[in-house]
Amino acid sequence: MSDTRTAAPDAASVLEAARLVLERDLTLALRRRGQLVQPLAFFVIVTTLFPLAISPELARLREVAAGVLWVAALLASLLALEFLFRDDAYDGTLEQYALSGQPLTGLMFAKTAAHWLLTGLPLALMAPLAALSLGAPPDAVPGIVASVAVGTIALSLIGSIGAALTLGLRRSGVLLALLTLPLSLPVLIFGARASELAIHGEPYVAPLELLAALAVLGITLAPLASAAAVRISLE
Amino acid sequence: MPREGLEVENLHLWRGEHHVLRGVGFALPRGGCLHVTGPNGAGKTSLLRAACGLLYPESGRLLWDGRDVHEDLPTFHSVLMYIGHEAPLKADLSARENLRYWIGTRRRIGRDTLGAALQRVGATAWSERPARTLSAGQRRRVALAALSLLLVPLWLLDEPTTNLDAEGQQLVGTLIEEHLARGGLVLAATHHELPLPRSRVQRLELTHE
Known part of the structure; x- marks a missing residue:
């Protein structure tokens, strides 16, 4: 007879649970590629609109390249944010996570990590293409990739708080943007600065470090906040 | 020695302006099964969700093995399984x-x-x-x-027999009986009959008033 008095001896650790949550979100995203491609397509389209609207002169485009790149990246990552928790809230998955006995913070971190792997990382990989078409020199590519990669980590984490807070609302898109964009301003400022310095061939480590500091701050605090917000939304 | 099992004392729950649970209380020992019945909107689901700590009641206590579950929710959650009326499937x-x-x-x-x-x-x-x-x-x-x-010891089941054919309903009965036999507890909310011998089941009737 199995002992029903305590939790099972083969209970999963929080790391195992988080790994499964991550794997599940990645599997789901690969089965529904449409959602995956949307932010990327948006990013590419927005950045290719600028040469048409401003001027095809690379020298002029180069002046605005960093800003265009970063505004497009920010909006693209925002686009995917609405789906971060929504489906899981509808079908009761979040409820099961909250009742799993595992720290919800850890599971939220895993979900946010999956979100970054599916939006932030592809954006960082696409960024060189967009940058080159905006007149950035090839030497700037490492700096741009690094700044977008690190910056989107912070964006995903900040966004996870907004996404969790707006879970109970039906049309959350605009409110989510209003909540998330002001908090994302530091990321935008340092990210654009790092990219701009990279484009001009100057050292860009200082703003990149500040971006990394923001990402670390997000990693420590954002999962706590989104876990709390999810619990409230379940009530 | 504290009492083993789940105890609910004088639970009051409000949802907005609506006083859903008005002083609900019961004690469910190990090996016990409680069938919560009542018309639609009487608060069956709310009672289940409050009993697993998802809803915070305005007053009343929820005890597991004699200890207030809100002192340590993760530990309480690790001994329970809640299945809502929709299975959480992707x-x-x-x-x-x-x-x-x-x-x-x-x-x-x-x-x-x-x-x-x-x-x-x-x-x-x-x-x-x-x-x-x-x-x-x-x-x-x-x-x-x-x-x-x-x-896990504590099962909280919302409408466990809905949508199941006769054989499926019997399966629910068998699973519950096996669980009770190994000392488990079952809290089931449904307005159907549970596929179990009546002698095994306590009943709790919720009403609107």
Whole structure:
């Protein structure tokens, strides 16, 4: 007879649970590629609109390249944010996570990590293409990739708080943007600065470090906040 | 020695302006099954959700083995399994994958254990199909497989027999009886009869007033 008095001896650790949550979100995203491609397509389209609207002169485009790149990246990552928790809230998955006995913070971190792997990382990989078409020199590519990669980590984490807070609302898109964009301003400022310095061939480590500091701050605090917000939304 | 099992004392719960639970109380010992009945909107689901600590009642106490569960919710959650009236399945994952990701966050399970649980609920033939193509009864059966995989003491079941055929309902009865026999507790909210001998079941009737 199995002992029903305590939790099972083969209970999963929080790391195992988080790994499964991550794997599940990645599997789901690969089965529904449409959602995956949307932010990327948006990013590419927005950045290719600028040469048409401003001027095809690379020298002029180069002046605005960093800003265009970063505004497009920010909006693209925002686009995917609405789906971060929504489906899981509808079908009761979040409820099961909250009742799993595992720290919800850890599971939220895993979900946010999956979100970054599916939006932030592809954006960082696409960024060189967009940058080159905006007149950035090839030497700037490492700096741009690094700044977008690190910056989107912070964006995903900040966004996870907004996404969790707006879970109970039906049309959350605009409110989510209003909540998330002001908090994302530091990321935008340092990210654009790092990219701009990279484009001009100057050292860009200082703003990149500040971006990394923001990402670390997000990693420590954002999962706590989104876990709390999810619990409230379940009530 | 504190009393073992689940105790609910004088629970009052408000949802907005609506006083849903008005002083509900019961004691469920080990091996006990409580059938919560009542008309639609009487607060059956709210009682279940309050009993697993998802809803915070305005007043009243919830005790597990004599200790207030709100002092340590994660520990309480690790001894319970709550299944709402919709099984939390992802449309794009198969029944097997759904179970693996759902139960895997709580317990290490091997392929064989998973296969045996699926077989038990008669899901072997369709366990690889995406959940999108499953009927409501089949989705219910996946939830039953989840229940049988996770050997936690306290089961909270919302409408466990809905959408199931006669054989499926009997399966619910058998699973509950086995669980009670090993000292488990079951709190089931349904306005149907539970497929169990009446002598095994306590009843709690919720009303609007």
